[in-house]
Amino acid sequence: MSAQDATHYDLVVVGAGSGNTIVDDRFSHLRVAIVERGPFGGTCVNRGCIPSKMYVHAAELATSALRGPALGVATGLENGALQAGARWSQLRERVLGRIDQVAADGEEYRRGLDFVDVLTGTARFTGPRRLVVETEEGERTLTADQVVLATGSRPVVPDVPGLHDVPHLTSDTVMRLEELPRRIVVLGGGYVGTELAHVLSGLGVAVLQVEGEDRLLSNQDREVGELVSRAAAQRWEVRLGVRLAEAHRTPDGSAELRLDDGSVVHTDLVLVAVGRRPNGDQLDLDAGGVAADDTGLIEVDEHQRTSVEGVWALGDASSTQPLKHVANQDARVVQHNLLHPDDLVVSDHRHVPNAVFTEPQVAAVGLTEEQAREQGLDLAVARQDVADTAYGWALQADPDDDAPSGPGGFVKLLADRSTGLLVGAHVVGPMAATLIQPLIQAISNDVAVRGLARSQYWIHPAPTEVVETALLALEEELS
């Protein structure tokens, strides 16, 4: 078939991350194509949420062992180091063995469906709802009634002089390292940098983390970012308020980095974690007539429709909150709207929670205190320390122990006095991503703070009591 001969489909999905979840039996009366250039499952399964959290769990085991001796449990700690360390090759095998199988099974299943064609290659627009796919066998042209753009995002490697010449990784490649380096510099103190610095340090690598802002996780509530920065600095070296100025490859193949405060650092590897950008810039969106911003972020309305009729976008390709639970809900909305064109549903991006799986764990929903004050809200603020709850005592080596990765965490709640509603919730400490769920429920359903704690039992002495007491303190503040 020549490049000019187009194959027509009812539906083409570009990107088999969250996009792959759209196609089910309800589409079996249609002719569907799924175009994917990499492994099925996208970022989350292959190089994001799943492998990172599998490694995080291993790092958590290693770091909890570090606290063992203070609590009277011998865990093989000698001179501040674990004597029984991580076996990277075994860990890596466990992680890759699982995710690679999931990706392969997902693709095989799709290829087995008679109403779906799977095309391996990179798609780009050549006209409205007209795409060319570069496959190993040559170009294929597709036209479609409906196109779903689920093309995700990729890590940014900044144009710092010399950075491309020194050994460096991104989150795309770090999960598959053959061996752990002795030393690593983690560039960036956001989600990726702070989770992976925790993993690498927990597994025995000497980590130096460099963040341009004055604290790690600078998008979180200030107090949370400050606590995480203190906790990190107790485990690995953290340099705040500095950036990489230039990099040189040394004769032995390692890297010499000059930071913009004039200091020089030597390292075996650099992990670049300074943000991600959407992949829309690689789609020739102009040719397709699809509107996007300067970064390639595709514009969508509340139904996930782009500027072209019949073209939809979802997840990291179109969201300012590039998180998997957002991509999942976007995909459910697109799926419904494709199946029910006369009964479109709306995407709900009002109260998107987030969690950072570092140590201490962090979770948040709604406004930070700084954002709420900037908006001029008449604010009630309450804070409850984990250490002052019954479960906190279980974590403490002694009554003064406020180790940030142990009992040193807290719950911070913000309410608008004019409505009596929660506007922000921040949890830092053990199990933060789990503890926050009742607060996500309250904020999403406009449940009044008054009476919320007392309207239900809270199991004693479970970790959730910290949420109960924070809510009671907030109610007191509001009265």
Ligand SMILES: Cc1cc2nc3c(=O)[nH]c(=O)nc-3n(C[C@H](O)[C@H](O)[C@H](O)COP(=O)(O)OP(=O)(O)OC[C@H]3O[C@@H](n4cnc5c(N)ncnc54)[C@H](O)[C@@H]3O)c2cc1C
């Ligand atoms: C290290 C890391 C950890 C993360 N941890 C979490 C977490 O704990 N929780 C959380 O909520 N989120 C997490 N995320 C974010 C999460 O992975 C993403 O938000 C999510 O995967 C986005 O899904 P998506 O379907 O929009 O895009 P993706 O999963 O990126 O899927 C896009 C797919 O499109 C394909 N593609 C792109 N362009 C083309 C093209 N032109 N032609 C053909 N195919 C194309 C890509 O190959 C890819 O498979 C993490 C991200 C990273 C990097």
Ligand SMILES: NC(=O)c1ccc[n+]([C@@H]2O[C@H](COP(=O)([O-])OP(=O)(O)OC[C@H]3O[C@@H](n4cnc5c(N)ncnc54)[C@H](O)[C@@H]3O)[C@@H](O)[C@H]2O)c1
């Ligand atoms: N747990 C999760 O949900 C999770 C985990 C990982 C990634 N993600 C997603 O991936 C996205 C990208 O994560 P990320 O950590 O790469 O980006 P990010 O935007 O969260 O953090 C990047 C950090 O790098 C810093 N920075 C930028 N340029 C720098 C420089 N030259 N020198 C030093 N510091 C610099 C920024 O100040 C910022 O703190 C996140 O926004 C999130 O949506 C989510």
